[in-house]
Amino acid sequence: MKTLGKLLAGFWLLLLPAVAAAQDFPTKPIRLIVPFPAGGPNDIIARVIGQRMSELTRQPVLIDNRGGQAGVLGTDAVAKANPDGYTIGIVSASALVISPTMEKVPYEVSKDFAPVTLVVTVPEMLVVASNVPAKSMTELVALAKAQPGKFNFASAGVGGLPHLAGELFKLTAKIDVVHVPYRGAAPAINDLLGQQVQMAFLDLPVLLPHIKAGTLQPIALGARQRVPTAPDVPTTAEVGMPDLLIENWYGMVAPAKTPEAIVAALNRIANEAMADPSVKEKLADQGLTLAGDTPEHFRGFIDAETKKWAKVINDAGVPTAK
Numbered sequence: 001m002k003t004l005g006k007l008l009a010g011f012w013l014l015l016l017p018a019v020a021a022a023q024d025f026p027t028k029p030i031r032l033i034v035p036f037p038a039g040g041p042n043d044i045i046a047r048v049i050g051q052r053m054s055e056l057t058r059q060p061v062l063i064d065n066r067g068g069q070a071g072v073l074g075t076d077a078v079a080k081a082n083p084d085g086y087t088i089g090i091v092s093a094s095a096l097v098i099s100p101t102m103e104k105v106p107y108e109v110s111k112d113f114a115p116v117t118l119v120v121t122v123p124e125m126l127v128v129a130s131n132v133p134a135k136s137m138t139e140l141v142a143l144a145k146a147q148p149g150k151f152n153f154a155s156a157g158v159g160g161l162p163h164l165a166g167e168l169f170k171l172t173a174k175i176d177v178v179h180v181p182y183r184g185a186a187p188a189i190n191d192l193l194g195q196q197v198q199m200a201f202l203d204l205p206v207l208l209p210h211i212k213a214g215t216l217q218p219i220a221l222g223a224r225q226r227v228p229t230a231p232d233v234p235t236t237a238e239v240g241m242p243d244l245l246i247e248n249w250y251g252m253v254a255p256a257k258t259p260e261a262i263v264a265a266l267n268r269i270a271n272e273a274m275a276d277p278s279v280k281e282k283l284a285d286q287g288l289t290l291a292g293d294t295p296e297h298f299r300g301f302i303d304a305e306t307k308k309w310a311k312v313i314n315d316a317g318v319p320t321a322k
Contacts, residue, residue: 025085025265029060033081033089035074037067041205041286045120045250046090048282052273070160071095072105075253079112083255085262090119093249094160097305101313102159103321109306115298116252116266118291119274120283123223124165124201124246125233127216131195137220137239140199141173148176154188154200155181159318162188164309165201165222165246167316172244192216203248204230204287222246229287249291249305251298263295 032050036042043065050061066074075095081087096113099105107113126137132151134140144151155163158181166179180197182188185206191197193215201222208229210216218233222245226235236244252270254263271292273279280290293301313320 025262026057026059028086029062030057030085031062031064031081031087033064033066033074033078033087033091035066035068035071035077035089035091035095038065041122041203041288042071042090042092042250044286045283045288048279049090049119049270049273052276052279053269056269056272070099070157072099076106078253079107079255081255083114083257083259085254085258085266088116088252088254088266090250090252093305096251096253096302097309098159098161098164101306101310101320102318109302112256113253114256114258114263115295115302116254116263117270117295118249118251118293118298118301119270120250120288120290121223122248122250122288123204123221123227124162124248125204125207125211125221125230126165126169126199126201126219126236127192127207127211128199128219129192129195129197130215130217132198132217134219135217137234137236137241140219141175144173144175144177149178151177151199152180152197153177154192154197155179156185156188156202157181157183161246161248162201162203164312164316164318167318168244168246168312169201171312171315172241189216201246208287220244223289227287227289228284251302267295 032046034043034046046063050063054061066077071092071094075089075091078087078089096109100109128134128140134143153166155166163179163181170177185202188200189206192200207216211218211230218230220236220239221233222236254266274290274292283290
C-alpha cells in the first residue's frame with residue numbers, strides 16, 4: 001500500500017504542473033499556422049476565428065502563412081512544432097486525409113497530431129457550363145449516359161477534393177466523363193465560363209459569384225442541408241444521391257504530445273470563438289458552415305474521412321505515388 005501511495009503521489013506531482021499551466025493558458029501569443037497563402041478560404045477562416053480567440057484570451061493570435069504542396073508543408077510545420085499549445089494550425093482535408101492516402105508525406109496523421117476541433121465544413125457544388133442543356137441532376141446524368149466519354153469535368157488539381165468529388169460522382173451515377181485537372185480553382189472556373197469543359201465540383205465560396213451572375217448553372221450541393229447563400233440549390237440527397245456527400249473541411253490541430261489539459265483549453269477557446277454571432281455571420285457570408293466538436297470526435301471524423309476517400313481512390317482507380 002505504501003508503494004501504491006508513493007506511485008499515486010508521484011503521478012499527481014507530475015500532473016499538477018500541466019493542470020496549473022492549462023488553468024493559466026495562454027500566457028503569451030499563440031502562433032496559428034495556415035498551410036496556404038493569404039487570401040484563400042483557409043486564411044479567411046483562420047483570421048476570423050483567430051481574431052475572436054485573441055479577444056477571448058487577451059493574447060495575440062499570430063497568423064503564420066506557410067503555403068506549399070497543397071497544404072502539406074504548413075501542416076508538417078505544425079507536426080514538428082513544440083507541443084506546448086502555443087503553435088497550432090487550421091489545416092485542410094487535403095493535408096490530413098487525401099495527400100497522406102495518395103502520396104508520401106513527412107508526417108503520420110494518427111501519430112503526429114493532437115486533434116483539437118473540426119472548425120468549418122465547405123460544401124462542394126456541382127455546376128455545369130452555360131452551354132450544357134441540363135438544369136437538374138436527372139437531365140445531366142441522362143445527357144452523360146447518352147454520350148459516354150464526350151463530357152469533361154474540371155478540377156483544381158489531381159488528388160484534390162474536387163477531383164475525388166468528380167470520381168465519386170462518376171461511380172455513383174454510373175457515368176463516363178473525363179477528368180481535366182487544372183492548377184487551382186480559378187483556371188478551372190475560367191474554362192467552365194469559356195465552355196472548354198462542361199462541369200465541375202468546386203468549393204461553394206468560389207462559385208457563388210458566378211451562380212448569382214447566372215453564368216454557371218448549379219445542379220446540386222454535396223451537403224447535408226441547403227445553405228442560405230444558395231437556397232434554391234438542392235442537396236445531392238434531395239436529387240436521389242445521398243451517398244454523394246462531398247464537403248471540404250478545415251480543422252484545428254496541435255502537435256502530438258501537447259498535454260491533454262492544454263488541448264482541452266484550446267478546444268474550449270476555439271468553440272467559444274465559433275459560437276460568437278459575428279464570427280458565424282462573417283463565415284456564413286463566405287458560404288462556410290461552422291462545426292465545432294470535441295478532440296475525440298474530430299479524431300474519429302478524420303479516421304472516417306480517410307476510409308471514405310481511400311475507398312473512392314481505390315474504386316475509381318486514381319493513380320497514387322505511394
